[in-house]
Amino acid sequence: MSARTREADVVVIGGGPAGLASAASAADAGAKVVLVDRNRELGGILNQCIHDGFGLHAFGEVLTGPEFAARYIDRAFDAGVEVHPNTTVAELEASRELVCTTLGERYPLRAASVVLAMGCRERTRGMLQIPGTRPAGVYTAGTAQWLTNMRNLRVGKKILILGSGDIGLIMARRLTWEGAEVVGVVELLPYPSGLPRNITQCLEDYGIPLHLSHSATCIHGRERVESVTVARFDGRRQPVPGTEFEIECDTLLLSVGLIPENELSRRVGVRLDATTSGAFVDDRHMTNVPGVFSCGNVLHIHDLADWAAEEGARAGTQAAAYALGGPAKGGAKPIRIEPGDGIRYVVPQTASRGSKELLVSFRVTAPDENRTAEVLADGRVLASEDLRRAHPAEMVQMKVGCADGLDADRLEVRLT
Amino acid sequence: MTTKRLTCILCPNGCEVEVSYSGEPTPESISVDGNTCPRGVDYAIEELTAPKRTLTTSVLVYGGTQPQASVKTACPIPRESLFDAREALRRIAVDAPVAIGDVVASDIAGTGVDVIVTRPVPCSP
Ligand SMILES: Cc1cc2nc3c(=O)[nH]c(=O)nc-3n(C[C@H](O)[C@H](O)[C@H](O)COP(=O)(O)OP(=O)(O)OC[C@H]3O[C@@H](n4cnc5c(N)ncnc54)[C@H](O)[C@@H]3O)c2cc1C
Numbered sequence: 001m002s003a004r005t006r007e008a009d010v011v012v013i014g015g016g017p018a019g020l021a022s023a024a025s026a027a028d029a030g031a032k033v034v035l036v037d038r039n040r041e042l043g044g045i046l047n048q049c050i051h052d053g054f055g056l057h058a059f060g061e062v063l064t065g066p067e068f069a070a071r072y073i074d075r076a077f078d079a080g081v082e083v084h085p086n087t088t089v090a091e092l093e094a095s096r097e098l099v100c101t102t103l104g105e106r107y108p109l110r111a112a113s114v115v116l117a118m119g120c121r122e123r124t125r126g127m128l129q130i131p132g133t134r135p136a137g138v139y140t141a142g143t144a145q146w147l148t149n150m151r152n153l154r155v156g157k158k159i160l161i162l163g164s165g166d167i168g169l170i171m172a173r174r175l176t177w178e179g180a181e182v183v184g185v186v187e188l189l190p191y192p193s194g195l196p197r198n199i200t201q202c203l204e205d206y207g208i209p210l211h212l213s214h215s216a217t218c219i220h221g222r223e224r225v226e227s228v229t230v231a232r233f234d235g236r237r238q239p240v241p242g243t244e245f246e247i248e249c250d251t252l253l254l255s256v257g258l259i260p261e262n263e264l265s266r267r268v269g270v271r272l273d274a275t276t277s278g279a280f281v282d283d284r285h286m287t288n289v290p291g292v293f294s295c296g297n298v299l300h301i302h303d304l305a306d307w308a309a310e311e312g313a314r315a316g317t318q319a320a321a322y323a324l325g326g327p328a329k330g331g332a333k334p335i336r337i338e339p340g341d342g343i344r345y346v347v348p349q350t351a352s353r354g355s356k357e358l359l360v361s362f363r364v365t366a367p368d369e370n371r372t373a374e375v376l377a378d379g380r381v382l383a384s385e386d387l388r389r390a391h392p393a394e395m396v397q398m399k400v401g402c403a404d405g406l407d408a409d410r411l412e413v414r415l416t
Numbered sequence: 417m418t419t420k421r422l423t424c425i426l427c428p429n430g431c432e433v434e435v436s437y438s439g440e441p442t443p444e445s446i447s448v449d450g451n452t453c454p455r456g457v458d459y460a461i462e463e464l465t466a467p468k469r470t471l472t473t474s475v476l477v478y479g480g481t482q483p484q485a486s487v488k489t490a491c492p493i494p495r496e497s498l499f500d501a502r503e504a505l506r507r508i509a510v511d512a513p514v515a516i517g518d519v520v521a522s523d524i525a526g527t528g529v530d531v532i533v534t535r536p537v538p539c540s541p
């Protein structure tokens with residue numbers, strides 16, 4: 001404890017892929033970096049994601065979550081990052097003064113810049129308000145993943161999954177391999193919210209039925225879940241009378257979405273985007289609070305950890321530049337970047353005037369084929385890319401080059 | 417002529433490829449369309465002739481900071497061997513410490529493939 005640094009150029013909060021990559025790149029840029037994580041082990045949520053499919057983008061290899069995490073953990077240590085494990089950041093001030101708690105002790109930490117990389121949490125039953133009894137046997141898919149993969153516990157024998165998010169799909173296959181019977185996946189939307197490859201390799205491989213445009217209307221059971229009533233839902237998300245049927249199961253997993261973990265951000269006055277539930281950032285990943293940066297799932301939910309890590313690396317470089325070089329002079333009004341036709345959100349939400357290159361990440365509102373994504377500056381096309389398939393489950397990234405420096409009143413990303 | 421749509425699972429792009437063949441599917445008779453990269457062709461041919469998957473699961477660990485270590489088959493194995501491989505791994509336990517890449521079983525379920533550790537488990541203090 002006493003050996004722990006109390007002052008650094010950059011403090012990174014969260015040791016998942018985004019935080020690790022961010023800490024490593026800030027240290028590579030010459031900053032003195034402290035990384036704080038509340039768990040004993042670094043790697044964040046990746047430690048429980050023991051399936052493969054990570055790293056193709058970042059390393060050109062197919063890795064499991066823990067293997068992918070190990071690469072970034074090594075990278076952070078090699079870069080000279082000081083790690084404070086088992087430590088929660090309890091308070092954060094706009095002056096970049098933090099209060100950390102570890103094993104009942106509190107200590108202060110001060111930084112020139114702070115990177116928020118706290119990840120996300122899962123939506124729960126309470127947020128869905130499904131009527132019925134409150135029996136045991138209802139878990140979020142991530143909790144079931146933790147119990148199965150980290151604690152070697154069995155969550156149930158006959159499992160129904162509500163929501164077709166990737167974690168639920170991965171758990172459908174995992175629990176099938178563990179000997180459980182997965183009786184179905186029920187999805188409110190007319191299309192799945194997980195990646196197509198997970199529909200194939202997690203559901204179709206095992207003949208697990210996917211009920212699209214359906215949802216749960218009631219949970220039954222006294223002590224343990226006994227069954228769930230499911231009905232077809234219409235376009236206005238209302239159950240269609242007469243379509244109800246009952247599915248017998250002893251366990252219900254919820255895979256109904258992730259929410260960025262922004263409690264700390266909110267308290268320090270970080271402005272949040274109503275669509276992403278993450279911070280409003282500029283093209284350096286800096287929030288409205290000077291010196292406070294955001295990346296990874298706490299900024300917007302990523303479907304690929306590879307991209308969360310890449311975003312972290314970019315934010316870390318910028319946080320180091322801020323810490324070592326002081327706030328940029330400039331002062332020119334930033335340019336708003338707005339989602340246009342067919343686009344749900346765009347990150348970052350603003351760009352600096354004069355930027356030579358800009359990377360935008362966005363999601364489309366509905367599944368579609370053969371569309372073109374365009375980035376417009378005051379109505380003029382700056383960049384475009386053909387999307388053979390557009391799907392809300394898949395984040396899209398586009399690089400926009402502007403050799404003469406970006407200058408416009410407003411940027412827009414849209415589908416045509 | 418048989419025509420099918422498959423989702424290539426080799427990378428997160430998940431391309432939807434269209435395959436067609438007449439008679440029995442063989443590497444020579446299958447034609448593939450819609451793949452973004454050449455690996456999509458290999459995937460489609462393998463998927464129709466001898467589908468393979470990687471098994472990712474865990475084995476028990478004694479004396480470690482965690483009760484189990486996650487493991488994977490070093491390469492994809494025939495899909496019909498997945499459950500046999502999983503069963504065989506239930507009977508395997510290793511002593512801590514284990515490191516990424518340690519082999520916990522070889523020739524799993526007669527596939528000729530090793531099973532390796534994917535998450536390090538140090539000894540418990
Ligand atoms: C249950 C679950 C399963 C997932 N499965 C997959 C998958 O299979 N494939 C995939 O590509 N993506 C998956 N994701 C998405 C995945 O989270 C991201 O792709 C990626 O891991 C995000 O990285 P991150 O660094 O932003 O967040 P995380 O990996 O969540 O890391 C955040 C870290 O911050 C720490 N932290 C939070 N608050 C504090 C605080 N106040 N003080 C100190 N530390 C703090 C947490 O302990 C955690 O270690 C999953 C997400 C969840 C929730």
Ligand code: SF4
Pocket residue numbers: 424425426427428429430431451452453454455456457459
């Ligand atoms: S065809 Fe190539 S790009 Fe498309 S999913 Fe398969 S491996 Fe990926």
